[in-house]
Amino acid sequence: MSERPLLESSGHSANITEWEGTVQELRGLVSPRALTGETMLLNMGPQHPSTHGVLRLLLELDGETIVSCVPDIGYLHTGIEKTMESKTYEQAITLTDRMDYLNPMGNNLVYCLAIEKLAELDVPERAQIVRVLLAELTRINSHLVWLGTHCLDLGAMSVFLYAMREREMILDIFEMVSGQRMMSTYFRPGGLWRDVPPEFIPAVRAFIDYFPAKIEEYETLLVNNPLWIDRTQGIGVITPEEAIAYGCTGPTLRGSGVNWDIRKAMPYMGYETYQFDVPLGEHGDVYDRFYVRIQELKESVRIIRQAVDRLEKTGGPFRSQNRKYVPPPRSELGRSMEALIHHFKLWTEGFSLPEGEVYVSIESPRGELSCYLSSDGGTRPHRVHFRTPSFVHAMGAIPKMAKDSMIADLVAIIGSVDIVLGDCDR
Amino acid sequence: MGIAGKLGNLGVVTTTLEAAINWGRTKSMWPMLFGLACCAIEMMSTQASVYDLSRFGMELMRASPRQSDLMIVAGRVTRKMAPVLRQLYDQMPDPKYVIAMGDCASCGGVFNNYAIVQGVDEIVPVDVYVAGCPPRPEQLIHGIMTLHEKVKTQRIADWA
Numbered sequence: 001m002s003e004r005p006l007l008e009s010s011g012h013s014a015n016i017t018e019w020e021g022t023v024q025e026l027r028g029l030v031s032p033r034a035l036t037g038e039t040m041l042l043n044m045g046p047q048h049p050s051t052h053g054v055l056r057l058l059l060e061l062d063g064e065t066i067v068s069c070v071p072d073i074g075y076l077h078t079g080i081e082k083t084m085e086s087k088t089y090e091q092a093i094t095l096t097d098r099m100d101y102l103n104p105m106g107n108n109l110v111y112c113l114a115i116e117k118l119a120e121l122d123v124p125e126r127a128q129i130v131r132v133l134l135a136e137l138t139r140i141n142s143h144l145v146w147l148g149t150h151c152l153d154l155g156a157m158s159v160f161l162y163a164m165r166e167r168e169m170i171l172d173i174f175e176m177v178s179g180q181r182m183m184s185t186y187f188r189p190g191g192l193w194r195d196v197p198p199e200f201i202p203a204v205r206a207f208i209d210y211f212p213a214k215i216e217e218y219e220t221l222l223v224n225n226p227l228w229i230d231r232t233q234g235i236g237v238i239t240p241e242e243a244i245a246y247g248c249t250g251p252t253l254r255g256s257g258v259n260w261d262i263r264k265a266m267p268y269m270g271y272e273t274y275q276f277d278v279p280l281g282e283h284g285d286v287y288d289r290f291y292v293r294i295q296e297l298k299e300s301v302r303i304i305r306q307a308v309d310r311l312e313k314t315g316g317p318f319r320s321q322n323r324k325y326v327p328p329p330r331s332e333l334g335r336s337m338e339a340l341i342h343h344f345k346l347w348t349e350g351f352s353l354p355e356g357e358v359y360v361s362i363e364s365p366r367g368e369l370s371c372y373l374s375s376d377g378g379t380r381p382h383r384v385h386f387r388t389p390s391f392v393h394a395m396g397a398i399p400k401m402a403k404d405s406m407i408a409d410l411v412a413i414i415g416s417v418d419i420v421l422g423d424c425d426r
Numbered sequence: 427m428g429i430a431g432k433l434g435n436l437g438v439v440t441t442t443l444e445a446a447i448n449w450g451r452t453k454s455m456w457p458m459l460f461g462l463a464c465c466a467i468e469m470m471s472t473q474a475s476v477y478d479l480s481r482f483g484m485e486l487m488r489a490s491p492r493q494s495d496l497m498i499v500a501g502r503v504t505r506k507m508a509p510v511l512r513q514l515y516d517q518m519p520d521p522k523y524v525i526a527m528g529d530c531a532s533c534g535g536v537f538n539n540y541a542i543v544q545g546v547d548e549i550v551p552v553d554v555y556v557a558g559c560p561p562r563p564e565q566l567i568h569g570i571m572t573l574h575e576k577v578k579t580q581r582i583a584d585w586a
Contacts, residue, residue, distance in 0.1 A: 004468055046510055049459045049489045053466070054507060075507045094536060098559075101464035145467060148474075164474030182464060182560055308564035346521050421432075425504075 029070045030060045039067050046075045050153045050411035053421030055394060059373075061407060069402040069410075071394050076425040084384045088350030089115055089189065092381065099386065100423035102142040104201050105134045105174075106188035109176045113268060113360045114373040115189040118353050121325050126315045127191035128269050133204065133307040134186065135179070136300040140211070141170045142365035143293050143300075147218065150290070150415035154231050157298075162398070164377075166214050178198060185277075189351075190326040191319025196311075203318055204308050208301050215297050225293070232287035236401035236413035239284055246396035249389050250367025251296065252417050255289035257283035262363035274303050286409075286416040293418075314355040325351045350379040366390055366418055390423035444582050451495070451521065452574040458494035459487035460514065462501025465528040465560040469500045472563040482570060491517040496567075497550070498572070502530035503543040515550045523577070525569050526552045529559045 023035060045056035054075035060067040080099055084092040096107040109131060116123060123131075148163035171181040176192045177196050178184035186193050222228045225392040238248070253260055261278045263271040279295030281288025320326045323342040332339035345351075357374040368387030376382040394417075401413045454523040458508040461469060473487065475478045491514045503511055515524070526546050529535030534544035546552060553576060556569035 023432055046507065047460055047491075047514055049487075075504060076502070077506065077541050078463075078537055079539040080537075083537060083539045098464060098536070102466060142541075148469075161475045164471060165476060167470070168476045181562060182467065304544070331559055331571060 030068050034060045047377055056307050066402050074425055076421045079142050080426045081384050088379050090350055094185050097185055100420050101425055102145050103138055103364050104184050105138040110362045110369050110371045112187045112189050114371040116357050117358045121190050122320050126314045127318050127362040129307050132269050133304055136303045139300050139365045143297055146418045148339045153411045153415045155295050173377050195318040235286045235409045237285045238401055246400055247392040248397050251289055251292045255292045256284035257282055262361050274306050276303050286412045289416040352379045388423045390419040391417050393417045394419050394424050448578045448580055452577050453483045454541050455496050456486050456488050456494050457482055457496040457498050458491055459489045467499035467564045468560040472566050477563040496523045498525045499531040499546045500527045503546050504541050508543050508549050512549045524550050525554045528558045
């Protein structure tokens with residue numbers, strides 16, 4: 001029988017001081033009761049199926065009631081804003097796609113709007129119509145992913161399969177115009193990358209003829225479903241005053257009954273010429289936010305229907321003729337020296353913007369998406385900052401709604417706010 | 427040909443234990459429900475109605491690493507996420523496989539900066555790389571089939 005060696009460090013006791021830093025960090029974030037062990041601290045995420053990405057929440061629980069909820073973000077911090085400073089204005093558009101990956105066209109749009117505002121660049125009418133059309137298709141696309149995952153979180157698997165089925169039709173349209181299903185990079189300063197193909201209008205028409213019946217299908221499945229109502233009504237209530245105070249925007253704000261939609265309040269891309277309503281909730285709970293989004297699907301279809309009618313009648317260029325910012329068509333290169341020079345300048349060093357700073361906002365599917373762009377007169381942005389709705393909602397609204405609710409309702413609350421962590425962390 | 431030729435007429439199939447085990451592993455490979463960024467949305471599309479990953483016995487995404495065989499790293503891995511990802515990998519039972527889905531997970535993609543791990547193979551061993559930003563669902567399915575081919579060549583003698 002072999003000799004069993006004694007452990008070298010005898011008399012080792014648990015070193016309580018090594019936890020001191022952690023305890024200090026928690027003080028102020030959670031209630032004093034958590035430090036005495038009266039309430040329980042529970043970690044949720046960053047790998048959790050219902051946090052829609054890599055959101056991490058520190059929950060303080062009293063039984064099953066949430067006493068406080070502390071979000072921990074940054075698990076998807078990509079450094080996009082910093083990376084954009086080292087790209088030319090045109091190159092940086094590709095990075096905006098990857099910010100809020102459910103709203104790629106919207107991100108392109110807000111960034112291009114900022115450039116266009118600073119450069120005082122015109123956008124032809126045809127490009128404006130296509131932009132509105134695709135932005136609304138993106139809204140439907142985003143809301144469908146939200147609907148599918150929100151229902152999946154609450155145990156309704158079939159809605160996910162239906163929603164993803166319809167989404168494929170939209171992705172096919174995106175692929176048709178840009179060659180990419182998700183990261184389209186289709187909007188460029190001054191217009192579009194290229195004109196829409198001839199099969200675009202029939203495809204959009206097929207979609208808007210097909211889709212309204214599907215919205216009714218979702219409504220049949222959910223709106224009067226007692227299980228759905230039990231899980232969502234009266235859960236995660238936020239009053240209009242609180243919603244404004246916490247910086248909520250988009251359907252999260254409108255679910256509380258506040259009529260605030262950037263498309264109406266500060267129209268861009270000619271939204272003031274389209275007929276559409278802004279659906280509002282009355283109770284500010286998970287159900288109302290769900291209902292507002294379902295109604296928004298219908299409104300988006302309405303806008304698309306008007307836009308596609310206009311597009312059929314509107315010809316003309318699909319991008320600005322301002323050669324200082326927009327590359328000339330290939331046909332001009334062979335016969336115009338000036339066009340060749342512009343082409344060379346634009347594809348080597350890129351265009352430079354006048355010195356100054358701008359701030360523009362659009363209505364993304366999640367809320368108010370804004371871009372702050374500062375230029376020092378060079379060919380690269382001096383600073384780009386995005387005010388993203390997911391960040392504001394994750395840091396303010398979710399802890400507010402989660403407080404004093406049951407832990408099982410937390411997934412409903414997170415789903416109803418519809419955060420995208422790429423949008424939040426950037 | 428020996429016993430196989432004689433028994434074949436009786437409806438009996440002979441195989442090696444190795445082939446049977448590897449066949450079983452490919453037909454019920456459960457991926458972990460673990461999405462990071464954009465690619466996770468395409469991973470969801472892969473499982474949803476149109477592309478239907480359940481044709482490969484893989485529709486069941488497990489939320490727990492303890493129950494999963496395959497980790498699909500879908501999206502960019504940040505420096506903050508890297509330790510979490512490694513811990514999840516360590517929690518998976520053997521045999522375990524990793525697919526790096528998309529350019530970011532494979533090599534950093536368009537994000538060559540301070541925040542992003544330049545390829546998830548810096549922290550976990552990767553079996554299959556799927557290119558694309560994000561890859562189409564067909565590309566992901568092709569990556570999974572490639573992994574299946576790899577699993578079929580595993581040898582019992584190599585088990586650690």
